[in-house]
Amino acid sequence: MFGAGGGTSSYREIEDTDVVILWGSNARETHPIFFHHVLKAVHKGAKLYVVDPRRTRSAQWADNWLGLHVGTDIPLANAVAREIIQHNLHNTAFVERATTGFAELAAAVEPWTLERAERETGVPASAIRELAHAYAQADRAQLCWTLGITEHHNATDNVRALINLPLLTGHVGRYGSGLNPLRGQNNVQGGGDMGAIPNRLPGFQDILDPEIREKFARTWGRPIQPSYGKHLTQMLEAMDSGEMTNAYVIGENPVQSEADAARTVARFSGLDHLVVQDMFLTKTAELADVVLPASASWCETDGTVTNSERRVQRVRQALTPPGNARNDIDIIGDIARRLGHDWGDPGAEQIWDELRSLSPMHAGMSYSRLAELGGIQWPCYSEDTLEPPYLHGRLWESDPDKRGSPAPFAAVDYRPPVDGLDEDYPLRLTTGRRLDSYNTGVQSGGFSSPMRDGEGIDLSSEDVARLGLRPGERVTITSRRGSVVAPVRIDPTLRAGLAFMTMHFPDEVDTNSLTIEATDPIAGTAEYKATAIRIDKLGSDTSGRSEALPASGVP
Numbered sequence: 416m417f418g419a420g421g422g423t424s425s426y427r428e429i430e431d432t433d434v435v436i437l438w439g440s441n442a443r444e445t446h447p448i449f450f451h452h453v454l455k456a457v458h459k460g461a462k463l464y465v466v467d468p469r470r471t472r473s474a475q476w477a478d479n480w481l482g483l484h485v486g487t488d489i490p491l492a493n494a495v496a497r498e499i500i501q502h503n504l505h506n507t508a509f510v511e512r513a514t515t516g517f518a519e520l521a522a523a524v525e526p527w528t529l530e531r532a533e534r535e536t537g538v539p540a541s542a543i544r545e546l547a548h549a550y551a552q553a554d555r556a557q558l559c560w561t562l563g564i565t566e567h568h569n570a571t572d573n574v575r576a577l578i579n580l581p582l583l584t585g586h587v588g589r590y591g592s593g594l595n596p597l598r599g600q601n602n603v604q605g606g607g608d609m610g611a612i613p614n615r616l617p618g619f620q621d622i623l624d625p626e627i628r629e630k631f632a633r634t635w636g637r638p639i640q641p642s643y644g645k646h647l648t649q650m651l652e653a654m655d656s657g658e659m660t661n662a663y664v665i666g667e668n669p670v671q672s673e674a675d676a677a678r679t680v681a682r683f684s685g686l687d688h689l690v691v692q693d694m695f696l697t698k699t700a701e702l703a704d705v706v707l708p709a710s711a712s713w714c715e716t717d718g719t720v721t722n723s724e725r726r727v728q729r730v731r732q733a734l735t736p737p738g739n740a741r742n743d744i745d746i747i748g749d750i751a752r753r754l755g756h757d758w759g760d761p762g763a764e765q766i767w768d769e770l771r772s773l774s775p776m777h778a779g780m781s782y783s784r785l786a787e788l789g790g791i792q793w794p795c796y797s798e799d800t801l802e803p804p805y806l807h808g809r810l811w812e813s814d815p816d817k818r819g820s821p822a823p824f825a826a827v828d829y830r831p832p833v834d835g836l837d838e839d840y841p842l843r844l845t846t847g848r849r850l851d852s853y854n855t856g857v858q859s860g861g862f863s864s865p866m867r868d869g870e871g872i873d874l875s876s877e878d879v880a881r882l883g884l885r886p887g888e889r890v891t892i893t894s895r896r897g898s899v900v901a902p903v904r905i906d907p908t909l910r911a912g913l914a915f916m917t918m919h920f921p922d923e924v925d926t927n928s929l930t931i932e933a934t935d936p937i938a939g940t941a942e943y944k945a946t947a948i949r950i951d952k953l954g955s956d957t958s959g960r961s962e963a964l965p966a967s968g969v970p
């Protein structure tokens with residue numbers, strides 16, 4: 416909607432804002448460093464709102480928690496937009512100048528009265544009204560979201576429904592006001608910026624632009640294909656159709672992280688040739704023809720990472736890699752050599768300087784400047800300039816030429832989760848994370864933690880009583896795709912009808928054998944956040960656990 420794939424604001428600005436909304440984000444557990452900046456704002460008097468089906472650790476710090484039903488974010492966002500418009504709280508000057516499609520938006524959200532939204536989302540009308548008024552009337556406001564919004568079959572529509580709110584109120588393109596989709600890893604932003612996405616060359620430059628292709632072709636000495644590649648979901652589909660018969664997986668464990676695990680295993684097992692390059696012998700690596708076990712970890716290599724505020728930072732080798740471990744650059748260089756392309760033996764800085772020569776938004780970021788300034792946010796066009804810490808200030812320019820293209824409102828329809836609830840599958844399972852574990856557990860599962868007790872199925876006390884279960888009792892959890900066995904835990908942050916599991920212990924409990932591969936048509940992300948399940952008694956309790964953990968297992 417803005418023509419750039421990155422969060423608009425800096426972390427420092429979060430501390431100076433008046434309203435923070437965490438929408439489908441449990442930053443207290445998943446982005447603890449960012450959350451410290453949020454807490455600084457809260458301690459200075461900012462209001463915090465958390466929109467999440469669970470009353471998460473983050474929600475426990477909030478002025479108000481909006482506990483919506485899973486997958487009802489569009490009704491909620493539409494009702495907030497309607498309330499803002501109805502009370503004339505929108506910034507008409509900004510809307511007129513910097514946006515398009517206001518009339519269509521106003522018409523589309525008109526049916527979403529507070530009462531109708533309450534019925535659909537389960538959030539009291541008064542809470543929706545309060546959030547709408549606080550957000551619209553704040554001088555500065557930050558809207559942050561993550562997987563509660565994006566891991567749905569209509570993820571892109573969810574995001575567009577949220578972006579309507581800053582466009583209505585002008586909470587974008589100014590110091591302290593912005594939109595922050597928090598990134599999952601220390602370098603998700605950097606991965607995309609460096610071209611590890613199928614439609615962009617490094618520097619977020621469109622591969623379909625002939626001038627850009629020509630620029631890269633000159634430097635690389637090879638023609639660049641004039642077409643988009645496949646994203647992950649499209650690759651999996653191409654495995655089904657037989658179009659894709661080989662895969663080279665670097666630093667990912669799809670066999671345990673992709674939705675509908677049985678299907679993923681079948682796909683990777685059916686390949687003619689699979690190469691996995693990882694620090695550990697993962698479940699995916701076990702299926703490989705060739706394992707390149709030699710990768711060195713983050714603190715064993717030199718380079719840069721780019722975080723959610725678009726800040727490029729240096730990482731420096733602090734440890735010598737163990738044994739024969741080598742870093743990913745060396746391995747990829749060797750593979751290229753075997754394929755007949757000798758790239759020499761470039762170090763991290765040399766590779767970075769080539770990137771700077773090709774990517775205007777990184778041009779001014781020399782290694783020495785990155786060190787001197789403690790990292791630099793993109794864009795940074797030359798070595799003697801710095802841009803403001805936030806993006807899209809252009810939208811406020813009065814001169815239409817400087818303002819550039821307006822940002823479009825999106826009138827989006829509500830479509831509930833694909834995996835519907837019925838008599839056979841009456842409970843809603845949502846999946847996510849905890850502070851003390853990491854993703855598929857490859858990097859965190861092998862270490863003990865006083866906070867962690869493996870995987871369980873978290874339920875409300877109402878459901879535990881209704882189903883006649885005891886905490887610690889092992890039960891079978893079944894979805895339309897598979898079933899797993901896990902111990903029951905009572906989680907006071909859950910309401911009746913809602914269950915929660917993590918993805919952190921797939922060797923014991925393979926949560927993704929339950930989840931559905933209903934994917935967003937644009938982003939390709941699966942609906943990890945909405946699975947229909949039922950729970951059956953096993954008959955005997957074999958877990959040996961008798962006590963419920965505290966909420967989320969985090970003290």
Ligand SMILES: Nc1nc2c(c(=O)[nH]1)N[C@H]1C(S)=C(S)[C@@H](COP(=O)(O)OP(=O)(O)OC[C@H]3O[C@@H](n4cnc5c(=O)[nH]c(N)nc54)[C@H](O)[C@@H]3O)O[C@H]1N2
Pocket residue numbers: 438439440441442444445446466467468469471484485486487488561562563564598599600845846847848849850851852853854944
């Ligand atoms: N400790 C720790 N930190 C991590 C990770 C980790 O594994 N462990 N992983 C990293 C990665 S890769 C990522 S992408 C980020 C993810 O960070 P988050 O997105 O914060 O993590 P999740 O727990 O997956 O999901 C966030 C919240 O979405 C809520 N949710 C579920 N369904 C809905 C819905 O329909 N609507 C709304 N509004 N909310 C919903 C869940 O209850 C959950 O609290 O965390 C990163 N940080």
Ligand SMILES: Nc1nc2c(c(=O)[nH]1)N[C@H]1C(S)=C(S)[C@@H](COP(=O)(O)OP(=O)(O)OC[C@H]3O[C@@H](n4cnc5c(=O)[nH]c(N)nc54)[C@H](O)[C@@H]3O)O[C@H]1N2
Pocket residue numbers: 562566599665666667668669671672673674692693694695697710711712713743846847848853854855856857858917918926927930943
């Ligand atoms: N049910 C459910 N499933 C989910 C999600 C959910 O919320 N619920 N979230 C999804 C999300 S947001 C994500 S990001 C994915 C994560 O899915 P994955 O990325 O598949 O999971 P990770 O466990 O993070 O695996 C990362 C791998 O990279 C390796 N690695 C780490 N550093 C290096 C390195 O420097 N070089 C190399 N070569 N390898 C390295 C690690 O050893 C590990 O095997 O899971 C998705 N799956």
Ligand SMILES: [Mo]
Pocket residue numbers: 599600
């Ligand atoms: Mo992620």
